[in-house]
Amino acid sequence: MKRRHFLKNASLTGVGLAVGSAVTSCKENTPEKIVAVTNTTPETKAILPIVIATWNVPNATAKAAKVLQEGGHILDALEQGCMVEEADVKNQSVGKGGRPDRDGNVTLDACIMNKDGDCGAVVYMQNITHAISVARKVMEETPHVMLAGKGAEDYAVSTGMKRDNLLTEASKKEWQEWLKEAKYKPIINIENHDTIGMLAMDKNGDLSGACTTSGLAYKMGGRVGDSPIIGSGLFIDNEIGGCVATGMGEEVVKTVGSFLVVELMRQGKSPQEACKEAIMRIINKPNSNYKNFQVGYIAMNKKGETGSFSIHQWFSMTKFQDDKNENLQSGFVVKAQSN
Ligand code: GLY
DSSP, X not given: OOHHHHHHHHHHHTOOOOTTTOEEOOTTOOGGGEEEOOSSOGGGOEEEOEEEEESSOHHHHHHHHXXXXXXXXXXXXXXXXXXXXXXXXXXXXXXXXXXXXTTSOOOEEEEEEOTTSXXXXXXXXXXXXXXXXXXXXXXXXXXXXXXXXXXXXHHHHHTTOOOOOOOOHHHHHHHHHHHTTOOOOOOOOOSSOSSEEEEEEOTTSOEEEEEEXXXXXXXXXXXXXXXXXXXXXXXXXXTTEEEXXXXXXXXXXXXXXXHHHHHHHHTTOOHHHHHHHHXXXXXXXXXXXXXXXXXXXXXXXXXXXXXXXXXXTTOEEEEEETTEEEEEEOEEEEOOOOO
């Protein structure tokens, strides 16, 4: 059934029920064409499922959307979507191939959060490619929320995951080059990736999210960023919406960024407005040196509306909806300088 047709049918039959509790399917009941119905206005109907992710990661969003379209569980969708980037050695900010810390160790942070507010995270974990899978297992199979370092690694191995050398030749070479000066200077990322954060809404209109990263390149040993910290790197409130962050984790942690965005949406702001206000909180801090680092947020509300905002130009969001995968530039404060 085409989207246009369904929307027409929906308005003819007068569907319009309570937020979060009512989902109506079209006749064929194909998951990808199911529409969340809200009690606000007809134009708030969203074609489900929706998957959004930080940066230009079409393979990851397509993978997650496929799982959902085939009737799979939203956590399988998010996990498998993030795994695409974790396994891609060309992506040097996530999983295998990630840039190491200043001592040459690749250390991973990840977290996942579901519609019920359950969450799991791993921090400072080495030698396991799929940090997101370990985070999910922490959530689902342990009494804990977060496992760190060797404990996280040993736990992953105990569940059957294999140890692997995450430092690829390419990342090792760049690190050895960096060692010549060993200057700690965060780079404003205008590449097409960094921390991968993903939010999804399934055919029932329920939200979940996931986040995975190798963190800041050449960080101090032991450093942990925002990405595994619920409320900073990721937050989901299934009544309101979800948010995930990328960029300089320290600044996200200081402002509890993702929780802030969700709370701003609770107050009535759109995802875009909420992301913008959270970015402005960072910029407006006394002595903020925001010109020297990047932070970006993406968010989705319960109506399936999405938005993104960053400090610097060229942060983008990949959005999969209605069989379309798009890369959308985010709103920003500081225009990139042209060379
Ligand atoms: N946002 C990733 C990090 O700061 O580690």
